[in-house]
Amino acid sequence: MEKLRKYKISTKESKGIIDDAMSRYPQLSSLITKRKTSLEVVDLGEAFVYLYNGLPVLVRKENFLIPFIGIIDKYGLDIPKITVDLGAVKFILNGADVMGPGVKDVDERIKEGDIVRVVAEEYNKTIALGISLRNSDKIKERGKSVRNIHHLGDRIWKSIREHITSDK
Template sequence: MIRIKFKKYFLTLKESRQLIDRAISEIPGMDEVFQRRKISLQVLEVPLRDDVAKVYYLQDTPILIEFPDGRLIPFLTAVEKLKLPIPRVVVDLGAVKPIASGADVMGPGIKDVEGKFNPGDIVAVVDEKIKAVIALGIAQRSSDEAKERGKTIKNIHHAGDALWRAVATEMG
């Protein structure tokens, strides 16, 4: 088995402050997470296709992901752990396995919508049984149209993806 070596390092206080300010302005609830801005975040660089994504840690906890295109989202486990007030769609159990494998969320698989969202917003995808966050995605349409036929959420981070596996590998 080939073991990939990930690059891990700390940001400077200035770099951390800039990233924290950005996270607070772009992601609901991050102002509660980052009450102090004078902290140094740790970065794990993860090869992603032909580029590199970055997972940011706060005190050994993966908290943010920055994709190569610059998009910033919370790390999957951070949504529940930090109780981030991100809108959610609840999917039926038949949709869980495909979504947890990277499939996008289609309207007919949505049982319920919690919170309001618009196209481009970050949305958490939870299963109907235990309400665990199984994926994060970008809304393709508004919460009012979520259950209509077609793609509602573009899946961009799910349990078992490359970023998830990289963090699991780093944590031992």
Template sequence: MEIKRRYCLNKKEIKKLKEELNNIFEKEIIPNKANIEIAITEDYEMVLANNEPIAFKINNKVYPTLKTILKHNLNSGKVVVDMGALRFIANGADVMAPGIVDADEEIKEGDIIFVVDENHNKPLCVGIALMDGKSMKESNKGKAINTIHYIGDDVWNF
């Protein structure tokens, strides 16, 4: 993956970015006094805090990286899948409702969420909820989450 351009954000842009990320998981993601940069690639804009990828933008929407979720031990917006779904998610597949074991009931359709496995509780992917949390747990058919970023993709390897 080739970085086309890289630039630092000003204080106003950093404040807006902080608000967007804090609203997703209700937790302070960007450290104070961090050097915040944007690295532009062909597919997305990577947000770097002190040269560490913390989020990325696609179509002006901000998504946290899996490494950020791991680092901050986030719980809101979490969906748990069974071990049978693991190999599909690891290849970037969308998450199907039958594989979901548990979900945060506060999740609403359209929310940015993350998926963990039931045994190790480690993040596997970041996606957009296609149904609410309660429906994810109860439904036996259909696509529940549109995967945006998963372990092993370009964002992970940035």
């Protein structure tokens, strides 16, 4: 297991991150109950994971602040959803982008550049988060529709799972 760099950030910096996250994902208020707190940060090099009371809640990757994938379904975060068929799941879980032909259903709110969650059709569980490359009416067309930035089984997910379970 690799050694992760972990440190606390100031209450002021934490408050700014929490406020930013709450404005995008209001349902996080059921999880993050105190805005005046000092978040812990796990530095993974290509991403930062923010821990609230030891629980991974947010990821900053490529200047995007997104929820950690493990909390999305658990806390019912209202992130626009794209449902993919089971044939697409294994590719997405290996880091592939979402291609139009694998999309079964699309949230009509989606605009190009939005953070979206990718859900496996049969299980209705979030398997990835990404950036929409198209508006909702064009997502099912041939070509890339969503750029995958965080998925179950990726380095962020594995590192945090190892780190959290090894700390206990």
